[in-house]
Each structure stands twice: as structure tokens, then as C-alpha cells.
Amino acid sequence: MPISIRDVAVRAGVSVGTVSNVLNRPDEVSSESVERVTQAIEELGYVRNDAARKLRAGVSTTVGFVVLDGQNPFYNDVVRGAEDEASSHGIAILYGNTDEDPSREKVYLDLFREQQVRGLLIAPYGDVMTQLRRFRSSGIATVLVDRFSADSGFSSVSVDSVAGGRLAVEHLIEGGRRRIAFVGGPFDIRQVTDRLAGARAAAENAAVHIELEVVPTSAMTVEEGVAAGARLLTRPRREWPDALFAANDLLALGLLQSLVSGGRVLVPDEIALIGFDDNPFAAAAAVPLSSIRQPSRMIGRTALRIVLEEAADPESIPRQTVFPPELIVRRSTSG
Structure with missing residues (x-):
């Protein structure tokens, strides 16, 4: 005891x-x-037990943070940014990884509401708006992270993923690529659909004809990228795409592993490759990976700051903070 x-x-x-x-x-x-x-x-x-003491006084010293993929270095950096900001306010972060599982997401949300955290940050996987409204009715400030909020009742901090998808494919087109494959999924993740929408917009608005195909994956992991690359390489060489846009860097790193294994494909000479997030491994890859950068730590710091402001002033007006993406060019698209 x-x-x-x-x-x-x-x-x-x-x-x-x-x-x-x-x-x-x-x-x-x-x-x-x-x-x-x-x-x-x-x-x-x-x-x-300072947490219990503060709870009895009606002020929690914790903020819950739920992310959809704890294996993705992008989310690790976002959480780190939130932790850096939280430490200056005497706040602790309670972290939950749903691993793209709606049932796990519900468990964490129920837990954090029962704990009466001061605020909730969430990068959602499923449709959680009903649960988030319960947080709001319980007086717990809630901010969406890496997801633009279409509900005016919630603040959000995100990057313009549509613009990021457009940047990636425009870069490939400018490099002379005409047969481009978007590799990503599942498509119930909003960020994936937004990045694909941007890719399609770039292809449709190009001055030349662009073939854009979709290669679906069941998860945003290195393993799924390896599998997608292997499927592409079973095609006759004349049917290969000349460029790949991966929905995140983990997929891109898996694709790169498939392409260059055994010297089967020259990157970028035969197939160019670009990812999304610009995680710390992108620059250190066997062929340094071009990517669309998100300001991950700034996203976390900003989200934490907003949730504390809204916890202190429940009458504050929710706001949508959208950071612009940045194209980072490395050897995988520019040999």
C-alpha cells in the first residue's frame, strides 16, 4: 500500500x-x-501526491495527449514539443498511443475524462467528436492536433496537408516525372485523404498530362512501404511509375528499402521518391529522402499553449492554427 x-x-x-x-x-x-x-x-x-492535492482544489496538473501512431517519429516530436511547453507551466503530459485502433482510442478518452485532466490534446483516428463534446460539457478544454477542426467548437493545430500534397507532386512534375503513384492509407485517416487531394490537384492543374495512380496501404509503417514497393516491382519495368509520393516518411523509407535492395532500382534516376513529415531518419536514409516538412515541435508547443489558455478561460473563442508545409529537397528526387 x-x-x-x-x-x-x-x-x-x-x-x-x-x-x-x-x-x-x-x-x-x-x-x-x-x-x-x-x-x-x-x-x-x-x-x-501533488496531483491529488490539485484535483481536490479543482485544478489538475495534467494534460492528456492521445496520438494515432506512437511509432511515427513525427508524433514523438509533437509530444516532445508539448512536454517542453508543459514543463514551463508545471504541467505533466499523460500520453496514450491508440495505434490506429478506435477501441484503444475510446479507452484513453474515457480514462482522461475520468481523471479530469486540465485539458486534452488529440490526434484522432476515428470519429471521436461525440466523445470530445462530452469533454467540453465536463469543462475540459480540448484541442485537435494534426487535424483541422471542421467543428467551430474546438480549436485545432495542424499543417495544411492538402498544400503539402500539392507541393510534393508539383516538385515531381517539375523534375520531369509523368507517371506518379501515391502510396498511402488507410483512407479513414484525414491526413492521408488530404495529401492525396493535394496530389490530385497538382496533377490536374499541370500543364502536361500526368498519370496519377493510388497504391493503397493498410497502415503508415515501414513494413507497409516495403510491401507496397515489392508489389510495384512485380510489374513489367515499362509499367513502373517514374515517381512515388508516400503519405509519410515511414512508408517512404520502406519503399526506398524495396527499391534499392539488390540494386534493383536506381533512385532517383529510374524512380524518384518523396515522403511527408521530414522525420529525423529522412536525411540519414541510404538515399537521403526528399520530404514535406511539418514543424512538429512547434505544433506540440502551440497546442499545449492553446489548451491551457482555454482551460483558464472557458469563454475563449476556439481558433484554427494552420502552419504552412515546407518542401525539403534531397537526393531521392534530385540526383
């Missing part, structure tokens, strides 16, 4: 009230009592 303040009082031979005063108002307690209580705390290994 955890050591309680009552256990400390018994060991020190003082009242519970005296222990409380030592912890909260030591200047009102005799030096002898402070010494006895401090010694008892050290002997018992008592750890003060």
Missing part, C-alpha cells in the same frame, strides 16, 4: 494536521516538528 500522510504522522509522533502544515506552511511549525516530520518522510519513502 502507498505510504499516506497518516503513516508519516504516526512515525513522527505528531498529528496529521502538523504533517500537513510541514508540507504546506512550514514557517508555522516549530523547527523540532519539521525535523521529526522530515525524518519520518525520508524513512518511510513518502511521496507527496
